[in-house]
Every structure is written in structure tokens, then in C-alpha cells.
Amino acid sequence: MDAYLSSYATIGALALVGVVIIGGAFLVNRLLRPRRPNAAAGKRDTYECGLDPVPGGWAQMHIRYYLYAYLYVLFAVEAIFLFPWAVVYLEAGRAVIVEMAIFVGVLALGLLYAWRKRALTWQ
């Protein structure tokens, strides 16, 4: 049981490091920044690249963002899938390469379709 739990310790440690880094960044920021409390207009607005924020956080996103997001997620997932495959299955030889090629090919088909449907052109 201990061995089983200790294998999770790595993850725990990783999480801890993450928390420390981000928390540390905020802490350092708080220590270093100047403190001048006043209520000047616009001071508490969300910073958006120098532009005035548009009223209201609830806005409809244009559908074309989703297209990009989907295509991105698709290939990101594919890439994630490729790593373990490369580690475990490559030794099984040529058939496995062909199978993966088919898999990637099917995904590429989708990309081809998206391209022909002009989903890749910002319009």
C-alpha cells in the first residue's frame, strides 16, 4: 500500500512546486510593488492591452474562434496520443506504423475538409 501511495507522492510534490512557484510570484509581486491607494477613474478596470474594456463580460464569441479551437484541440490530443504510442508500440514493427499512419491520415482528412470548406481562412 505504501508503495502504491508513494507513486502518487511524485505528483504531490509536482503540485506543491507549482503552487509554490505561482504563490511565490504573487508574494514577490506584493513585496516589491509600490502601494498608493486612491480611487482614480479606471484604476480598477480589467487591463486589456491598453484598450478600454467593453461593457459586460458575457459576450457571444464568433463561431470562427471555435473552429480554430477545435482544430487545435484535435491535433493536440493526437500529439498526446502519439507519445505513449511511440514509447510502447514502436517495437512491434511495421504494422503499427501503418496503423498510426492511418490514424493520422484520418485526422488529416478532417484538416483537408476544413481547408476546402475555407474554415482556415479568417473571414
Next chain:
Amino acid sequence: MVKLPPMDYAAIMPLLILFGAACLGVLIEAFVPRRARNITQLLFSLAAVIAAMVFVVKRAGNVTAANAITAGGAITIDKAALFLQGSLLVLAFVSLLIFGERTLEQGGAFVAQAAVTVGSEKDKEQAAKSLGSTEVYPLALFSLAGMLLFVAANDLLTMFVALEVFSLPLYLLCALARRKRLLSQEAALKYFLLGAYASAFFLFGVALVYGYAKAVDFASIHTAAAVGAGNITLLITGLGLLAIGLLFKVAAAPFHVWTPDVYQGAPTPVTAFMAACTKAAAFGGLIRVLYVGFDGLGWQFTPVLGAIAALTVMVGAVLAVTQTDLKRLLAYSSVANAGYLLIGVLAGGQLGLQSVLFYLVAYGLTVIAAFALITLVRDADGEATHLSRWAGLGARSPLFAGIFTFLLLAFAGIPLTSGFMAKLSVFGAAVDGGQTWLVIFGVISSIILAFPYLRVVVMMWLSEPGESTPSVSLPGVLTSTALGVGTIATLVLGVAPGLLLDLADKAAAFIR
């Protein structure tokens, strides 16, 4: 060293063909000019279905207990699976014909671009002029391939993947109606949300069953259940959750709630496809889970599923009584039919299995013909599905009103129709299997259900046609073929059901 499992390509050929054809369909979509796309896609899809059918038939001759399980134990191509696959292919073939119809309406039943905002200028433009989208064919093929895999899955994970593969394209197809687009999109969203919800139940069930049996394939589950070691509550809860996921797909009460909305909102060809094929696939999966994996638990789940069957037949029938929209009416009738099928499933044994297989084909063909006919009755706003609009249709178009009357009589289970034979065999099997109480419910429900059917008949024949009675469009050759095949099959299976019953009898055997 990793060893790859051997593949019996002859056995899984239909699956490969359909998946391959669907991928190629995406390519066709990308490269064939818009004008030629519909006909190309239609012919290509039909050819793929036929090719798959050829391999199914070829395979049917040499199935043995030894060669049935393949693909590393993920797939079982036994006789029952082949029968279901064959039925699915036939039903899909007929539905695809309605998909292809373009003469009833400029551009067909599907919207060109589903993403265009409803009611915008662009939408009005595309409603008037654009050709309908032809992505429906690859989507339907993906879905069909998923169904074929679903009925042949040998473990719960394959089954889950297949479930998703056949469901996702259906969600999309539901949103593609050319007319009444908001309704269509609403239907698709509801179907998607509830479908995902049901999938979650299924997946949780898989996890619990795995927790008990330490495996997901049916043979191991069967063995583990037979041994009975460990905490059996885990297994039973898992089975319950699995059943919920499947009962959602077959539209059994109280998991039927999506059916009327989705049937009504979806484009009618898609409704036909769903009513026939989804039902067949979902029942195929359900009987495999119950007969192959969990047959040792029969005495545990039979009373509960029996209660569900009784509830389903009653809910479907009672709610159908007050429907005023034909598509909703048929949706509730489909719920009730799911209940009759469940009665057959619970009958158990060879006879129960045979009756369910027969019922699926008979009902599927009739329901496709019925929806095909609904696509014909139209006015300026598309299909006129409100019941009052069908008043006096018998005077306007006796032939089509006559065919619809015949189909309704088949649903009601009048002799000389396949509906009668199907109900008779299911109820007979249930009496044989000691489930007489379910048959009593089934008969009561059939009686109630005859009322809404006959009300439509009365409306069509005995009311005066009014100002608003729409005309019946002359169907193109595709719809007429689908309608003809469905109607003739309804008649033939009613007069000489022996052919298919024999086939179903031979096919009623699972290999574990």
C-alpha cells in the same frame, strides 16, 4: 515485446467498408463540385452499404464458435450480430433513399449551412436557394458503422466507443433541418445533452462492473458473476447503470423524455433513420449485454426491467393519445414499441431472441415508410405535420392516405400486416417465458394505442378536406422506392412472415 492481436478481416470487412466509405465521403465533400455532390454522395453511400451487405451475407455462411471472436476479443461476429448488421444495413439503405430526395423541395430536406443564424438575411437567402448540405451522407455512414460495431462489441469499452461513434453524428444530423430550424437545433441540443448524460451513466456502469469482474469483456463478466465472489452489489449497480445508458437509447420510460422532441425537431429522413436503425442497434446492444454478459443475473434484473417495460408500454400509449403532431405521435408510438420489444427481450431464450430480431426488422421497415409518407404532405412552410392538417386527406389523395392507413393498421397490429406478426411473436414468446403479466400490459397498451392511430385514419377519411388541407406532393423515385419497399415489406412480412422468422430463428444464438 508487444504482440498485435490477429485480425479476421473477412469478419470485420463490413465495418471497414463503412468507416472507409465515410472517410472518403468527407473527401468527396471537399473536392466534388457542389452541383454533383448529392448524387455522388448518395450513390457512393448506397454502394458502400451494398458492399458491406455482401460481406455480411458471405460471412453468414461460415460463422463458427471458433472464428466468431476477433480483434483481440473486442468484437464478436456471431450469427445474431450478423443478423443485426444485415438488418441495420437494409434499414439504412432504405432511409438513405429518403435522405437523397430532392424533388419534393428545392435542395432537399437539409439546410445548406447549419451555422448561419436563424432568421438572418443570409438564412433567408439560403433557405430559398441553396442546395442542401451533403455532409449528411458521411455522417449517416459513420453513425451506421458505429451501430454495426455496437451490436458486435464483445466488451463494454468497445461498446461504449461504438455508442459514441453512432450517437455523435446523429446529434449533428438532428440539427440540419431546412425548415423549422430553431426546433431542429433545439432538438439536437437536447439530444446531445441528454445523450451525453446517459453515456455518463453507461460509463460509470462500466467502471463498477470492472471493479467487480476485473475485466470488461462479456465472457469474463459472465464467469465472474457465476463464481459470485466479492461484493455483488457492485456488479448489480453496474448493471443498473449500464442498463440506464442503453434504455435511454432504446427510448424506454422514464428515459424516453427526449424522444418526442427529437423526433419532431429532426429532419424527417433523419427521424426515420433514428426510429429504425438506432432502435435496432440499441436493442442489439441491450440483448447482448443481458444475454451474454449478465444472463446469470436474470432473476435479479427481470422484475425491474419488467416494470420498466410495463411502464414504457403504458406511457408511450397513454401519451400518444393526446398528441396533435404526427411526428410526436409516432415518437410516442416508438416509445411504446420499445416497450413491446423489451417484453420480447425479457421473454428470454431462443424464442424471445427470435421474436425481438423479427420485430426490429418489421417495425423498422414500417416506420421508415410512415416517415417517408410524412415528408410528402406539405404546404408552403414545409411538412404539415399537425394532425388537423391531415383532415380529409383521403379525399385529396386516396392512394397515399390508403398507404398511410395501412401503415397505421400495421402499427396497431391488425392481422395481415407485419405489425401483427411481430406483436404476436413477441407476446407469444413472453407467455412461453413465463412473463404473462407483461403480455397483459402489452395488450392493454396496444388497445390504447389503437385509438390515436384510428383517430388519424378517421381524420383522413371521414373529415371534409378544408382550406388548409395541404396537397400531397408527388414523390420522386427515391421516396417512392423507400415508401414502396416499406409498405410491401409490411404486407409481405404480415402474409408470409415465415421467411424472416426462420432467418431470425437461425440467427438467435450468441457466442460468448
Next chain:
Amino acid sequence: MLSNLWLLIAIPAASAAVLLLAGRKADRWGHWLGVLAPAASFVLGLIAFFGLRDLPGRAAEQTLWTFFKSGDMTIDFGLLFDPLTAVFVLLITGVGSLIHLYAVGYMAHDEGRRRFFGYFNLFVAAMLLLVLGNNYVMLYLGWEGVGLASYLLISFWYNRPSAATAGKKAFLMNRVGDAGFAIAIFLMLAQLGTVNYNQVFSQVGALTTGTVLVLGLLLLLGACGKSGQFPLQAWLPDAMEGPTPVSALIHAATMVTAGVYLIARSNPIFSANSTLQLIVVSVGALTLLMGCIIGAAKDDIKRVLAWSTVSQIGYMFLGVGLGGGAYALAIIHLLAHGFFKANMFLGAGSVMHGMQDQVDIRRFGGLAKYMKITWLTFMMGWLAIIGLPPLSGFFTKEPIIAAAFEQHDAWKSWVFGGAALLGAGLTAFYMTRLFVLTFHGPKRWTDGQHPHESPAVMWIPLVLLAIGSVVAGGLMASPVAKWLEPPLPAAPAEEVHGVLGHTAITVLSLVLTVLGAGLAWALFRRGTALEPQPAGPVVRAARANLYTDAFNEAVFEKPGSWLTRALVYVDNKGIDGVVNGLAALVGGGSGRLRRLQTGFVRSYALSMLAGGVLVLGALLAVRLG
């Protein structure tokens, strides 16, 4: 031919399919195809009939395919051609062909003539299936088929509300009877495991008395529905809304006699229980008197004939109920009736054809001069039905009356024999009234009538049927009785000496007939009033169909419609209740929820969750309990 019996059914069925599916293209030649089909079946039937005489056992049976198989129960699509079937086949196709021919002329000006012949051929096919089947399921198939064809043809002029209503009425009342028949078949399957005639009949002895009684009563219910016998008689007169050839073929000569066929075919069942036979006889006697009484009070030419049909079938039921040798008597009367009633119906159609579709006999009179052929042929039918020797009715009705008197119990002889005898007198009265008012006496026409004889295509069948009405009875009486045994039982060797001698009965019935006819002649020779006259309670009751319609309405229809209304109400409330209840559960009030577009999906999901919890709970309860 005996090995290809299916052709008999297939020819009219194929013709019906062609006519109904071919569309307007077939309008020009469709009716001739419609006539040819039953005629071809008639020729084949004749060949089969002659083939049957030389056949050992005089029955040909063949199984075409297995209709239905479930476990060890097998129902075959099988045909049986034996003497009983043979006479029916010849009646259906022979008289049927003549009526088809007649309809070519009668329907000449109707736009739906092709559709009419399509339905008509469909009827012939279904009727042949009914009599040719070798088991009860085949019989039931044909039974439903003729019901369907009858429904379609009664409401043939479906844009007339009265025709549509009459069609519905026929359909519904037949359903009542059919339900009985269907349950009888289920009972056979449950008790005997078979529906094949031979197998059923050979096992009747093994059944308990109660089972036989119930089985017989259920079959009788079916027979009463189809044959318009008490208490299911009300649809038949209304069925006259259909075109006249339909009334002649379906509602006089063939379909309505299917009930008689059913009982005659099931004679081993009925003969096995004397209570059952008593009930059949009672139904027959009651109906034959009812038909006479109501028929005497009607003024619509076709309705008088319809009630007369009800009454004549009552005689046949009386015959099959008496059992023994009387089965054959009933069948012979059925055949003779097929001729003379078809003849008179077609005659009535010819009169209507010449009188611009007038059906009120108070508005006829003196037509003998204008429609000579119709008059003469109708006269043959009239003389035949009232049983004047040597016309056919005399040879076929007389023996039934005599048989009714020859029973073991004296009271039965008096009651049923008396009823049959009284019926004969009444028949003479109302048929004479009909004949005299139509063809003799002063003209009472509405304005603008120019009666004329019908075209040859209509009067040729009339003449042929008239010849049949004259000679059929005399020719058939003794040879057919022999021909029919088996399948029908032979007359018992020892004679039962009835309460009256045979001669006495003959004389009595002739006297009554002449009295009835003479009375009617005297009363109606000078015509009749054009409006209904005030009358005593008996006549008022007869005009109101002896209040049977009112009874049906009060006892069956009203409660039925209340039940339906209540169900609809409950359904409405039920649905609203479910939807609202779920909505209230989810969002605390449907008002708030309805503002949310996704409210319904949530409530759907909640209902699924609730269902899931219940399923799991129940599963675990089953396991723990």
C-alpha cells in the same frame, strides 16, 4: 386444377391489385378486367368441381407455405377443396360474375368505376380465401378481408356522410363479432394447439362440455356479426348505402352467409352440444321473425330487401342450429337465396337506375309496363322467396320448416316450427307489398321521372339469375344434400315423428303464404299513402327497427363515449400534471422555469435521474429482499 387451388384466389387478387394501382390509365378497360377475373375463377372452380367427383374422399388439401411457426405451434397457409367449399366457390364466382357484369352497366356513369371493380375483385378474392382455407386462421384472414372490402364498398361514395357512417357502423359491429371469433381461435390454440379443421374436429370429443359451449358461443358471436343476426343485425340494412351491386353480392348472396358457412363448417363442434344448438336455433328463429316484422314496415326498396336478407339468413341459422340433416338444408337454402336475392337486388338496382335513384316504394307504382324485363325477373325472385311451388324457395324453405317441427321435444317443435311457419306467412306479406307497390297500382312518381328499361349488360344477368331463381331449388334440393355429406353430417336414419305430419306442414305453409300474399295484394293494390301514417305500437316499433338501435345506443354507445371522454380528460390532465410537476420540482415553480430555454432539458434530465435512482434502488431491493 385441384393442385393449383391458389389460382382461384390469386386471379381476382391480382386483378384487384392491377385495378387499384394502375391509376387512370386503366379507366378505359379496367371494368372488363374486373369482370374477367371472377369469370376465370368460375371456370377454374367448375373444373375443380368436376375433378372433385372422381377424387377418393372427395377432398383436396394442399399446404402452400407455413404461415406462422412458433414453438410447436404451426399455422399453415393451406387450402381445402371439399364439397362444402365447392358449392360456395361456385356460388361466389358464378353469381359474382353475373353481378360484376351487371355492375359494368350500373356503374357506367360513376367516376370511380375502376376503383369500384378493384374493391369488388378484392372482395371476391377474400371471400374465396374464406371458404378455401383449411384452418380457422385462413378463414379468419378471409373473414377480415371481406370485412375490409365490405367497409370500403359500403362507404364507396365516401363523400356522402350517410355512406361513411354506414361503413363505420358495419365495421364496428363486425369488430364485435370478429373479436368473438378471434378469441375462439385463441381458445382452440390454447386447448387443442391447432386450428386445422380436421385436427380440431377430431379432438372435439376430448374437450369438456363447458369448453365446447364457450367455443361454440364465440364462433356464434362471430357468425352473428358477419351475417347480421340478432343482436348484431343493425349494420346490415344501413349497409345498403353502398352501390346496389354491392348489396346484391356482398350483403345478400355471399358475405353475409359466411356466418352460416362458419357454423356449417364447424358442425362437429356445434353438434357436440345440444345447448349450443338450442341457442343457434333461437337466434335464427328470433332473427327471422324480427326481419319479417321490420321488413313489413320499411318503405325503402333496398332496406326491405335487406331486412328480408336478415330474415332469410335467420332461416339458415335455424337450419344449421337444428343439426343433423338440416345442415345441408340450410346450405341449399343459402344457394337458392343467393340466386333469388341477388336477382331481386339487381332488379331493385334496375328500378333505381330507371327512376333516377329513387328508393322509396311509395314513389313507384305501375312500373310493370315500362320495365318489362325487370318486372318479369323480379316476379320470379318474388315468387321464389315466398316459396310458391315449383319455384326454388318452395324446395328449400319448406324442408327447413318441416325440420323445425321434427324435434324430440314437443315444445321445441311448436315454438321453432311455429316461428318458421309464421315467418313464411309474413315473408309472403311484405314481399308482395314490395312487389305490388313497385310494379303495380297507380303511378305515384315524383315529377320528371321517365322510367325506362336498363341496358342489355344489366338485364342479361337479371334474366340468368331469374332462371336460377326458378329452377335452382328444384334441381338442387336432393342431389346437393347427398353431395354435401361428408363434410356435413347425414340425416339420421330413424325418422323423428314431429307434432305435425309433413303434408300438414306443407299445406299449412302454403295456406299462410297465399293468405299473406293475398292480404298484401288487397291492401296495396290501390297504392299507398305518400307520408307515414299514424299506426299502432307494433308498426311504430317495426319502423324503429324494434328499438334495437336505441338499445344499442343506450347500452353500448353512450357509456362507450363517456369512457372515451373521461380517458381523454385524464390524459390531458395527466400530461400537464407530469410536465408541471417536474418543472415545479426543478426550479421551484413552472413560471420561473419557463423563462429558461433549457428548463425542459433539465426536467428531462431530472426525470432520467429519478428513473435511474428508482432502477438502482429496485435492483438492490431485489437483491437484498
